[in-house]
Amino acid sequence: MAVPEVNKKLLEQLEDMGFPRGWATRALHYSGNSGIEEAINWFVDHENDSNIDEMPLVAVDIVIDCQPFHITEQMRIKAQELRFSFERIRASKELTEAKQTAKANERERYLVSWKAEKEDEKRARERILKKLEQDKVERRFRVGLPSERPAALKSSPLQGKKLQNSVPVKSVRKAEQLRECLRSLNRNHQDEGTTVGRVLQTLLIYVGNVAKNPDEEKFRKIRLSNPSFQDRVGNLSGGLEFLELCGFEKTTEGEFLYLPRDKVDMKVLNTAGYELTSAMTNPFLGLLSH
Structure with missing residues (x-):
């Protein structure tokens, strides 16, 4: 050709x-x-x-x-008109193609952004659900409820620990003493809602650590002069009393709160965990100011 x-x-x-x-x-x-x-x-x-x-x-x-x-002059005029017409057609065609390309690129960018956003939302939901499930299992363990640990928690530090298979039979007297101690704590600090919530969380950590690791002495021994302990528990009326109801005793020198291994009572600890969790989550118990 x-x-x-x-x-x-x-x-x-x-x-x-x-x-x-x-x-x-x-x-x-x-x-x-x-x-x-x-x-x-x-x-x-x-x-x-x-x-x-x-x-x-x-x-x-x-x-x-x-x-x-x-x-002829007429032919020149006609040719000029045709050339201008062709140029307008070409310019219009190029403009249309440019708009179509821009729209296609915009659609592609939107699709990529939309897919990335959906993937982020999916991963966020999965993280939240996993965290909620982990929190649920830990709460059930602290209060002695039956274990429902999912496969995702098999590698948890709690693995191998024998959990309670039923709600513990609580001593009615001990449970009432613990409950009254928490009521007293709330009454003494009723204008300090945040402080009360913090002390309840701290007490739950102390009780939960002993329940999960009864053979670990470091969890059964609390230095009374520790600034963090004093700020969160020691300086609040009712904090020390609650730990003493759980079995902790002041040492002779008065330097530590100590729970001897042979005095670890899992039923009492589970009851204490139950009462603390109820106080933090159940507004009808009247333990927290709202």
Whole structure:
């Protein structure tokens, strides 16, 4: 395939009139190189062709008649109008294509952003559900409720510990003493809701650590002068009393609260954990100010 030979004089005249070489070559070739007017008429009939900008290709050579041709003023005006029309069509086509490309790119960016957002939401939900399940298991363990530990918690530090399989049989007297101690603590600090909540959480940690690790002395021994202990428990009326009800005793020197191993009573500890958890979560017990 090759670019067809056209009348060079006519080609130059069309180019002088403002037509691109590809357009002029195509018009002359398909109008039979018969003249400028015929080429312009071909433009009129084919101005919307999708391949108007392409250089035509043919398989055979064409013999061209190179007779000179006179261009009239009317033909020049018509050619100029056609050129402007072609330029408007081309500009409109390019603008449409640019808009379509921009829309496609915007849709692609939106889709990528939407997928990433959905993945983030999914991972966040999974983290929250896992944390809630872990908290549920830990709470049940602290108060001695039956274990429902999921497979995801098999590697927990609590693995291997024998948990209670039923709600402990609480001593009615001991439970009431613990409950009354918490009521007293709340009454003495009823204007300090945040402080009361903090001491309950701290007491639950002390009791829970002993219940989970009764053989670990470090969990059964509390230094009374520890600033953190004093701030959270020791300085609040009712805090020390609650630990003493759980079995802790002041040492002879008065330096520590100590729970001897042989005095660890799991039923009492489970009862204490139950009462603390109820005080923090059940507004109807009247233990916290709201």
